[in-house]
Amino acid sequence: MKPLFLFSATVLAAALAGCGGSSDNTAVSAPTPTPTPxxxxxxxxxxxxxxxxxxxLHQQDMSNCLANNTCPNLAALAKTGVNYTGATTPGLSDSxxxxxxLLTGGSPKTAGLFYDVSYDRTLYAPTDTTCTGPQGWNVVFDETTGIDGWNGGALIHIDGGGAFNPDAIPHQKINGVCTPVYPHNYIKTNTVFEVVKANLPGARTAWADKHAWGYDWVNGPSGKGVDDLARTEINSIDAATGKDYTDVxxxxxxxxxLHVQAILNQIDGKDSTGVTASVPTLFGTxxxxxxxxQKATNASGGGYTDARFTPGAQVAAAISYVDTAVGKMVAELKAQNLYSSTLIVITAKHGQSPSDHSLLVKNGDTLMALLEANNYLDSAGNFGQNATTSGSLNDGTGLAGTGMVQDDDVGLIWLxxxxxxxxVLATLNANNGCTGTGICANNxxxxxxxxxxLAAKFGDPAQGRTxxxxVQPNPGVIYTSSTKKDAEHGGNAPDDSHVALLxxxxxxxxxxxxxxVGTTQVAPTMLKALGLAPTLLNAVQAEGTVVLPGLGY
Incomplete structure (x- = not known):
C-alpha cells in the first residue's frame, strides 16, 4: 500500500506544533528560538x-530596508521599538x-476562518430561507459580498453598493430557526474591537480593509465591534480607468x-469620511x-531578483510607498500630540511565495482536476460556487452539499x-509528483x-468547518496557469508564513x-498595552496565547 502521509520529521513537527502559547505558530521557516533579553x-x-x-511584508523585507536605509520612517519607529525577526502566521496565510x-489571538482552529472562500457543512444556501434543503455551502466573503455583486452585477461602487448582497449570505439553523449568517456571524470568537468597546468606557474603534462587506467579520459576533468600518472595495471598477484597483x-x-486618509482623519478627531468624532482607542488599516x-510577473519588474529578497523595481517602489504612508501617519500623530501615547504595530496578514523566482512552478489546477477525474468532486466542476448560472460568484445559483477545493499555493479540500x-489520500499520494497530472507535493x-x-492543528472536520x-505543495508551487502573476499566498510555505513584526x-x-513568536500574540499584546486583560479574548483563553516578549510585561 502507498503511505497516506508524506512528511519529513522537521516539517511534520512544524506543521503540527501545539496550540498553546507561541508554539502554536511554528512554521517551516521559523528560526531556532533563542533566549529573550x-x-x-x-x-x-x-x-x-x-x-x-x-x-x-516578509521579515526579510523589513530587515533589508532597515539595513539599506530604504525605509526611513520604519527605521525611525524601530529606534524605539522591538523588531521580531522570528514572527510567523498560524499555519495558513490567507488574508x-x-x-x-492579529485581531483574535487565535488560529483557524479557534477563529474558524480558513480562507475568504471556504466551505461549511452545517450551512444552507442563501436562497434556502427555510433550511430544508441540502446542507453544505461554499461560503464566499469577497468583493461579491456587496450588493453590487447581486446576480453577477458589475462592481461599480467603491463602497460595494452600500449593502450586503443577499445571495452571499448563507443560512444556519439556530435553536430551530433558519437564520442568516453574515460575515460577523461566521467568525467563531470575539475580536479585540469588541473587547475594547465593552471594557473601556467611551472607547472608539476603527478599521479599513480591502473588501467593503466581506470584512464585516472584524466586527466580531456582536456585529458591533467596529464603530468606523471603512466600506472600501478594491475590486470595484475605477471609472477613470475602467479597471479595478489591482491591475498594477x-x-x-x-x-x-483612501485608507491613509482615513487614518489621518481619525488621528485628527474625525471618522474615516471626515465627520467629527473622537480619536479611536484602537484603529488601523x-x-x-x-x-x-509581489504578484506581478518577474519579467515586468515584479517580485524579487534573487533568493535574498532583493526587491525588483515594483516591490522596491511599493515598500517606499508604504514607508512614506506610515511616515504621514506618524507625523500626524505628533502634530496632534498623540504620538507619545500611541502603540504602533507594523506587521502582515501573510507573506508571498515564492520570493526566489527560480523556484516558481505554475502547476495549473492539477489538484482540482485530480479530484474531479476520480469522482471525489463532480467531474464537470459542478460543485459549490463553481456552478453558478452567471458564472459569477454569489449570484444565488451555487450548489449546496457538494464539497469543494480551494487552492492557491495550498490546497484545502472539503470532500x-x-x-x-x-x-482520496491514496490518490493524492500516488500523484504527488511534478509532472503530468501530479500535484507537486513530493519534497x-x-x-x-x-x-x-489535521484535527489537532485545525479542528475536527466532522464539525463542519475544517x-x-x-495539501502543502513544494515551496514555489502555485496551483494556477495565470500569466499575470508570479506569486501567491495562503499556505504555510516559508515565504508565506515568515512575516515582519515591529x-x-x-x-x-x-x-x-x-x-x-506568532502573529496571534499581537492581539493580547494590544489589549495589555491598553490596560485590558488578554484573557478577555475567547481565542486567547482557548489557545493559551501569550503577549509578545520584550515589552516589559
Whole structure:
C-alpha cells in the first residue's frame, strides 16, 4: 500500500506544533528560538493602538530596508521599538486567517476562518430561507459580498453598493430557526474591537480593509465591534480607468491612499469620511500595494531578483510607498500630540511565495482536476460556487452539499463524501509528483495533512468547518496557469508564513528579538498595552496565547 502521509520529521513537527502559547505558530521557516533579553524599559502603557498590516511584508523585507536605509520612517519607529525577526502566521496565510490571528489571538482552529472562500457543512444556501434543503455551502466573503455583486452585477461602487448582497449570505439553523449568517456571524470568537468597546468606557474603534462587506467579520459576533468600518472595495471598477484597483501596483496605491486618509482623519478627531468624532482607542488599516507588486510577473519588474529578497523595481517602489504612508501617519500623530501615547504595530496578514523566482512552478489546477477525474468532486466542476448560472460568484445559483477545493499555493479540500477520505489520500499520494497530472507535493517541505494530525492543528472536520485534507505543495508551487502573476499566498510555505513584526512605542529602546513568536500574540499584546486583560479574548483563553516578549510585561 502507498503511505497516506508524506512528511519529513522537521516539517511534520512544524506543521503540527501545539496550540498553546507561541508554539502554536511554528512554521517551516521559523528560526531556532533563542533566549529573550530582559526588557530595557517599563511596561508599555498606551492610550491608543494603531495596527498597520501590510499584505506581503516578509521579515526579510523589513530587515533589508532597515539595513539599506530604504525605509526611513520604519527605521525611525524601530529606534524605539522591538523588531521580531522570528514572527510567523498560524499555519495558513490567507488574508482571513492572517487578520483573524492579529485581531483574535487565535488560529483557524479557534477563529474558524480558513480562507475568504471556504466551505461549511452545517450551512444552507442563501436562497434556502427555510433550511430544508441540502446542507453544505461554499461560503464566499469577497468583493461579491456587496450588493453590487447581486446576480453577477458589475462592481461599480467603491463602497460595494452600500449593502450586503443577499445571495452571499448563507443560512444556519439556530435553536430551530433558519437564520442568516453574515460575515460577523461566521467568525467563531470575539475580536479585540469588541473587547475594547465593552471594557473601556467611551472607547472608539476603527478599521479599513480591502473588501467593503466581506470584512464585516472584524466586527466580531456582536456585529458591533467596529464603530468606523471603512466600506472600501478594491475590486470595484475605477471609472477613470475602467479597471479595478489591482491591475498594477500604482493603481493600488490610489486605493490604499483612501485608507491613509482615513487614518489621518481619525488621528485628527474625525471618522474615516471626515465627520467629527473622537480619536479611536484602537484603529488601523491594511495595505495592498506591496502584495500587488509581489504578484506581478518577474519579467515586468515584479517580485524579487534573487533568493535574498532583493526587491525588483515594483516591490522596491511599493515598500517606499508604504514607508512614506506610515511616515504621514506618524507625523500626524505628533502634530496632534498623540504620538507619545500611541502603540504602533507594523506587521502582515501573510507573506508571498515564492520570493526566489527560480523556484516558481505554475502547476495549473492539477489538484482540482485530480479530484474531479476520480469522482471525489463532480467531474464537470459542478460543485459549490463553481456552478453558478452567471458564472459569477454569489449570484444565488451555487450548489449546496457538494464539497469543494480551494487552492492557491495550498490546497484545502472539503470532500463531497467524507467516507472517501482514505481513497482520496491514496490518490493524492500516488500523484504527488511534478509532472503530468501530479500535484507537486513530493519534497521535504511538502505534506498532505489529514486525520488526527489535521484535527489537532485545525479542528475536527466532522464539525463542519475544517477541511478534510490540507495539501502543502513544494515551496514555489502555485496551483494556477495565470500569466499575470508570479506569486501567491495562503499556505504555510516559508515565504508565506515568515512575516515582519515591529512594535514601536516612545519609551522603548531599540531591540531585535529573535524568539519564535506568532502573529496571534499581537492581539493580547494590544489589549495589555491598553490596560485590558488578554484573557478577555475567547481565542486567547482557548489557545493559551501569550503577549509578545520584550515589552516589559
Amino acid at each position: 530582559a526588557p530595557s524599559a517599563a511596561a508599555v502603557s498606551a492610550k491608543h493602538v494603531l495596527l498597520i498590516s501590510v499584505d506581503g 482571513f486567517p492572517g487578520l483573524a490571528a 501596483y500604482t493603481h493600488t496605491e490610489q486605493f490604499d491612499n 491594511n495595505f495592498q500595494t506591496l502584495s500587488v507588486a 463531497r463524501d467524507q467516507s472517501q477520505l482514505s481513497a 521535504a517541505q511538502a505534506y498532505i495533512l489529514s486525520g488526527s494530525q 477541511p478534510d485534507i490540507i 512594535v514601536s512605542f516612545p519609551t522603548l529602546t531599540a531591540a531585535t528579538n529573535t524568539s519564535a
